[in-house]
Amino acid sequence: MKNLLTSNVHFYTAKLDSKKISVIQENEEIEQGYIEEISEVSIKIKNSWFFKNACEFYLV
Numbered sequence: 001m002k003n004l005l006t007s008n009v010h011f012y013t014a015k016l017d018s019k020k021i022s023v024i025q026e027n028e029e030i031e032q033g034y035i036e037e038i039s040e041v042s043i044k045i046k047n048s049w050f051f052k053n054a055c056e057f058y059l060v
Helices: 008-016
Strands: 020-025 028-038 042-045 048-051 056-059
Touching: 008 028, 008 056, 020 042, 028 048
Parallel strands: none
Antiparallel strands: 020 028, 020 056, 028 042, 042 048
């Protein structure tokens, strides 16, 4: 996979541009969707929160 989101700038840009995100945890895709909210420690996609330090986030 490519286009790993690693910083708040990446997350906010993806949210503003309505980019679809893939959430990976332990080498398995666990969700795909659009960023709804961003906090210091997590990202909200499809009404679920995913911790930044436990998941990887990629542009689809």
